[in-house]
Amino acid sequence: MGRSPCCEKAHTNKGAWTKEEDERLIAYIRAHGEGCWRSLPKAAGLLRCGKSCRLRWINYLRPDLKRGNFTEEEEELIIKLHSLLGNKWSLIAGRLPGRTDNEIKNYWNTHIRRKLLSRGIDPTTHRSINEPTSTQKVTTISFAGDSKDDYQDQKINIKAEFVETNKEDKIQEKCLPDLNLELRISPPHHQQNQQLDHHHQRSNSICFTCSLGIQNSKDCSCGKINGNGCSNNIVSMNIIAGYDFIGLKTNGLLDYRTLETK
DNA sequence: AAATCCTTCAACCGCGCCAAC
DNA sequence: TGTTGGCGCGGTTGAAGGATT
Numbered sequence: 001m002g003r004s005p006c007c008e009k010a011h012t013n014k015g016a017w018t019k020e021e022d023e024r025l026i027a028y029i030r031a032h033g034e035g036c037w038r039s040l041p042k043a044a045g046l047l048r049c050g051k052s053c054r055l056r057w058i059n060y061l062r063p064d065l066k067r068g069n070f071t072e073e074e075e076e077l078i079i080k081l082h083s084l085l086g087n088k089w090s091l092i093a094g095r096l097p098g099r100t101d102n103e104i105k106n107y108w109n110t111h112i113r114r115k116l117l118s119r120g121i122d123p124t125t126h127r128s129i130n131e132p133t134s135t136q137k138v139t140t141i142s143f144a145g146d147s148k149d150d151y152q153d154q155k156i157n158i159k160a161e162f163v164e165t166n167k168e169d170k171i172q173e174k175c176l177p178d179l180n181l182e183l184r185i186s187p188p189h190h191q192q193n194q195q196l197d198h199h200h201q202r203s204n205s206i207c208f209t210c211s212l213g214i215q216n217s218k219d220c221s222c223g224k225i226n227g228n229g230c231s232n233n234i235v236s237m238n239i240i241a242g243y244d245f246i247g248l249k250t251n252g253l254l255d256y257r258t259l260e261t262k
Numbered sequence: 263a264a265a266t267c268c269t270t271c272a273a274c275c276g277c278g279c280c281a282a283c
Numbered sequence: 284t285g286t287t288g289g290c291g292c293g294g295t296t297g298a299a300g301g302a303t304t
Binding site: 049051 | 270271272273275
């Protein structure tokens, strides 16, 4: 038994949207706002499936969309975010105001993929195609969605397993703690930043946990650095000249809308 | 000029997640 | 606790237009 269809297929239009349909959809959303996509088509007098309306609005009709070519900066940002997040187009789009996940996905598949391949870079792993496999690498980064009522509470679990081969070509588990971070995506939070700025004002060096936006974590080693020294379990890092650990410009905090752990 | 191939991107589809019941 | 319905996501498709033969 399959799931019930999202709409009456027999009585819905498919394919390219007409100007009149666009105008109806825009007028309805201006008057009533977004949401309730299932009932919207009928209310707006559209012979369309609710999903189709939502897609049309989000990807094409929304007034805050930035049309036109991607800039160099946007392209670099997409590449960096993709190297970290993989095909999480909606998360990537969240970092690019005015761009949609669909737009970024298309741009990736038509332009960036090809560009990376021509540079000898595997677009999936972001590593050199000819690179030998004997160096340290992250073998898996797995994601587990846990979305809540809004994007502030979207979380991703990143589990990274580091392995490296030794001189005898035997694969060894890297002697690192199993990095199994449950990260939460939330908008930049000025208050948090202020608190953290205060927290770190004595030093430009912050620990890995704090760079991920984890406040007052028991694993925070900043205090230890400044006080009792850094724990061996903590990967400490310096934020240099306002760039985070993947080279994105930052105000001193990692800011994928800011990542924080639960 | 016509036919064919290639590229782009809007739109569709299926599925997973989650809140409500 | 299980079921259902709605939303959102990522992968895929196909029409349209451009480039090449």
